[in-house]
Amino acid sequence: MTTLLDTDSAHAALHALIIGVGDYPYLPGGAGTTTQAHLGLEQVSTPVPSALAVCEWASTEYANEAAPLGSIELLISAREHYDVPFGAIPADRA
Numbered sequence: 001m002t003t004l005l006d007t008d009s010a011h012a013a014l015h016a017l018i019i020g021v022g023d024y025p026y027l028p029g030g031a032g033t034t035t036q037a038h039l040g041l042e043q044v045s046t047p048v049p050s051a052l053a054v055c056e057w058a059s060t061e062y063a064n065e066a067a068p069l070g071s072i073e074l075l076i077s078a079r080e081h082y083d084v085p086f087g088a089i090p091a092d093r094a
Helices: 047-060
Strands: 002-006 014-021 069-077
Parallel strands (some): 014 069
Antiparallel strands (some): 002 069
16 A cells, blocks of 8 residues: 555544556456456456545545544556656555
């Protein structure tokens, strides 16, 4: 897991674990040998950008005085490189 933010707060806080999986090695188009039992499933393109959008929202727009943002953990898997909020921290692969 890649920790993007950790305030180390001792009070109530929101702790977000955000996962976006968009690369499946054993489905058609993946880097591995395609499984015969793929059931017609294919690679998907929306989970990683969606996970990054949630990261961006949590880090810039989330506001709750009773439970402020405490931490963001990010796991993604994608065929292409994505920059993550808080700079070019490489996210661990989901």
